[in-house]
Amino acid sequence: MTDQTACPRARLALADGSVFSGIGFGQTASQRVVTAEVVFNTAMTGYQESLTDPSYAGQILVQTAPLIGNTGTNPVDVESARVHVAGFVVHELAGRWSNFRGTASLSEYLATHDVPALAGVDTRAMVRILRTSGAMMGTLAVNSDLSDAELVRLARKAGSMAGANLAAAVGCTTPIDWAETRGEWGNNPPECGQWRVVALDCGVKRNILRHLSERGCVVRVIPHQTPASEIIALFERGEADGLFVSNGPGDPAAVEATVATLRTVLDAFPRVVIPTFGICLGHQLLALALGAETYKLKFGHRGANQPVYSALSGHVEITSQNHGFAVDRASLVSCGAQMTHVHLNDGTVAGFRLADRPVFSVQYHPEASPGPHDACELFDTFVEMMRTRRAPELSGRPIGEFHTPV
Incomplete structure (x- = not known):
């Protein structure tokens, strides 16, 4: 992982009151607060395809694989012209990436598409909550002064994916x-x-x-x-x-x-x-x-x-x-x-x-x-x-x- 002292603080607050604190990557240049349904994907590979899959529109995606970003990103492994997730959450972001087609790191790619992300959190605990209680709304905040309680309140106020025509x-x-x-x-x-x-x-x-x-x-x-x-x-x-x-x-x-x-x-x-x-x-x-x-x-x-x-x-x-x-x-x-x-x-x-x-x-x-x-x-x-x-x-x-x- 890169030097965490240079990385901004980021948090994900779930509607059940759980708050996960870690470091931000992707779009971190300014304060970012996004609220969306939090879901998880168990695939071990293909994070770039998932990020660009339009079916993830309006969702914060949690990857269960422990290390994400190893192969960077490239202009070929995409399922649409842009990233559709509202936010991205991983346990550990790879500090170095390598791929013969790679052109940018995962963090650089997300920043280009204006998507905030969170790393350094216990995604296993997070997924256990989602499996037990079901997919729920969550608020992802990077560089934000809002309190944990305020983030939870935002998640609880948001509408469900049910009834959403996206x-x-x-x-x-x-x-x-x-x-x-x-x-x-x-x-x-x-x-x-x-x-x-x-x-x-x-x-x-x-x-x-x-x-x-x-x-x-x-x-x-x-x-x-x-x-x-x-x-x-x-x-x-x-x-x-x-x-x-x-x-x-x-x-x-x-x-x-x-x-x-x-x-x-x-x-x-x-x-x-x-x-x-x-x-x-x-x-x-x-x-x-x-x-x-x-x-x-x-x-x-x-x-x-x-x-x-x-x-x-x-x-x-x-x-x-x-x-x-x-x-x-x-x-x-x-x-x-x-x-x-x-x-x-x-x-x-x-x-x-x-x-x-x-x-x-x-x-x-x-x-x-x-x-x-x-x-x-x-x-x-x-x-x-x-x-x-x-x-x-x-x-x-x-x-x-x-x-x-x-």
């Missing part, structure tokens, strides 16, 4: 054409332009778009507020082959306009066949569009080692996840959807499909970044759906036959 703050405002693949880290893409995908942007991660491009998809990213009539018209005119509904932050039930849009899109079948794939928030929005319900988890699933059972393969997949809400199982089944995946830690819904329409979604992140690649084949399933829609005679095996029901 998708509009992180999604695009105008259409974007995406062509980037994973480059040297991915597979050689097939013929470019084979499939035309419309991605509804609620805060999409770049690695999702890279995986689609790698499979020959020309991806047009559109605002999640795009009217259903415009989306359906693209398929009626033969200008699109598939619809992707992205991940994103906040409470899915609060994104009411997008839920209504997806309901109209789903109801266009069979007049218009629209192969649809949803991930994370997109999974929840599709479930709501069907008439299912969602609810807030106690402390969420955030990490790169979350076990999921797939009824389609009969296998257990180790997955990357980042969400604080889930789909209610009973309401989903009552809507006629078929559960395809279940989270083995708590039995929550991790995926579903529709038997009568080419629609499926998962709660986790098959693109990982960071995390394992056990579920990458879901992107191939999406491509197969588009192939079947365009020319049914080209389809091979049926998509997603059940191995063992969940």
Whole structure:
């Protein structure tokens, strides 16, 4: 660790009254006080991908790995154009960093993006509180004269993540054409332009778009507020082959306009066949569009080692996840959807499909970044759906036959 005598004082006050004092890094040039929901991630690697994941908007992120910052930061390992966390908390900040692509330290990177951070605290004790009491609001203060009691008061006054519509703050405002693949880290893409995908942007991660491009998809990213009539018209005119509904932050039930849009899109079948794939928030929005319900988890699933059972393969997949809400199982089944995946830690819904329409979604992140690649084949399933829609005679095996029901 660097010389702590030169580092400013920083504190994190939780709504339950707990206060953790340490040293500040990142944006410390002036007094900073931010209040947001405090959550934790158990991944051992990929802190830069987490920092730039739009799904963390409006949250203070605590890393459970004890040493963070070893590899510095670089312009490649990012999931969006900026850091989205409101604040960052680590046990120990690496004093030296090394990476062949590195261009700046973690502290310098956070300072550039105007994000305050806290180090030198007992993150194990902090996470035990969050696991026992649930994710809660907290106030992170750097260089602040406010008392501990005042910081706790700010945390208690803040509103919950429940009811928060944050998708509009992180999604695009105008259409974007995406062509980037994973480059040297991915597979050689097939013929470019084979499939035309419309991605509804609620805060999409770049690695999702890279995986689609790698499979020959020309991806047009559109605002999640795009009217259903415009989306359906693209398929009626033969200008699109598939619809992707992205991940994103906040409470899915609060994104009411997008839920209504997806309901109209789903109801266009069979007049218009629209192969649809949803991930994370997109999974929840599709479930709501069907008439299912969602609810807030106690402390969420955030990490790169979350076990999921797939009824389609009969296998257990180790997955990357980042969400604080889930789909209610009973309401989903009552809507006629078929559960395809279940989270083995708590039995929550991790995926579903529709038997009568080419629609499926998962709660986790098959693109990982960071995390394992056990579920990458879901992107191939999406491509197969588009192939079947365009020319049914080209389809091979049926998509997603059940191995063992969940």
